[in-house]
Amino acid sequence: MFDFSSIPKVALLIFVILMSFNIIIFVHELGHFWAAKWRGLQIDRFQIWFGRPLWSKTVNGVQYGLGWIPAGGFVALPQMAPMESIEGGNSNKAALPPIKPLDKIIVAFAGPLFSLLLALTAAVVVSKVGKPKDFVPVTQIGFVATDSPAEKAGILPGDTILKVNGNPVNGFAGSLDSITEQIVLSRGDQIVFTVQRPGLPEPLTLTSGFDTEPTKWFQRKALRKVGLGPASAAIIEQVVVNSPAATAGLVPGDKVISVDGTPLYGPSQLGQYLKVRNWQTVKLGIEGKAGERREVSVTPEKPLQPAGTNPEIGVVWENVQIADDRIVYPGPFEQVGDSLRSMWVTITSVISPTSSIGVGHLSGPVGIMSMQYDLLQTENGWQRMLGFFVLFNVNLAVLNMLPFPVLDGGHITLALLEKLFGRPVQAKPLEIIQTTCAIGLISLMLFVTSKDIGDKFGHGDDPKQVPRVFP
16 A cells, blocks of 8 residues: 655655756756856857757746756857757857857866766765765675586686786675676676685686676666575574474574584575475574584475475574665765766776677666666665766766767867868868767667666565475
8 A cells, every 4th residue: 555654755756856866957057157258259048858848938048948858958058069950940040150169178078077076076975975885795605506607617606806807806795896797797708706705725726607687678687697606604593483493493593504514604505405405304403592512313305384385494684784884985086086087987888899888878868867766765865876976977078078979078079170271170060960969878778778767667576485384
């Protein structure tokens, strides 16, 4: 049943997200606007969002407006490039004087510059209020899936991964230098792991393939994975009544440290071992709360409820915190630098023919707003939102500097060509190119937006947690 009491909260979150998105666009376009004013350019329109204006007002010859397509904005500058078919006609019918290439470069560069300055401003705020680290520092493996690429490569629970494809790793997930991200961003058909195995003096070099889960045609292609999980303590939180664990004398707080003499590096490893052993009796090494150690024999049984499940020992595992979500205070330039590096890795991965990252993995307005909504729902969400604000503005600045028509980098490129050849590109062919690229950009945005929406469907609901009942 729908909880109507949540409507005000949801409405507030949506309002915050829309305001955030509009501030980002407004500041970027304000850079163009102020630079154009400074250099004496004709300004026809200043509009946030594309499409026919839902609201407009003309002040001192400039039409200010809000479009109906929530995807960007623009300042119509007819002396920069002919964009009448996209931004509307020139409100001044008289011929406009030409402007210098330097003016065009300054006006075009001002937008990305203002986005970068906004990112730096937000980064200063983050450096003062902090944000969750959201990092898993574990590099030891606690689970290797059966028949996975990692198992076929020879990786074992207990192995510590030192490098992926020759790059040193600093954790399991949460940074570009972590194991998960290095696997996802890997290129080529093989992934090379350097691992330190307990009891061996020298690291091993193991070569693995990778898998990608099947997805529907309207969803994004799944990312690379090899079937690994991080190590974590297997601590019992609850023992089910009448279960094999209860019969064996296991109690909440017991830590399972081995199974049949093999060290245990996580609950998933135990579940997999029981299945491989066809749920036969196993000996578990137990460490109690006081540090005392003992061994118990446990024979998995099928619970009466839910019906049809595999045999179990009848415990609920404690959710051991392995992620580092402390509040940290990174410096402003460190944040911007990390965002620039992230953007560089993303762009090079998208254009690389040997990468599994493609255009479809980019996000449009729907995906970005959905991500912001999810961030705001978490504990310390507003701090995560500020961190994302830094990343988004850096991305906006970098993407707009790409040398493609319609983008700011395209205007700079045309101005440099004009300076080099001593004359501007002919207006009519340029307008056709600009319009074609604008349509292509809008089509790309619609494509990635369709993936944003498609990823929300077709995954199925999470199964409900049904209480286990043993005879």
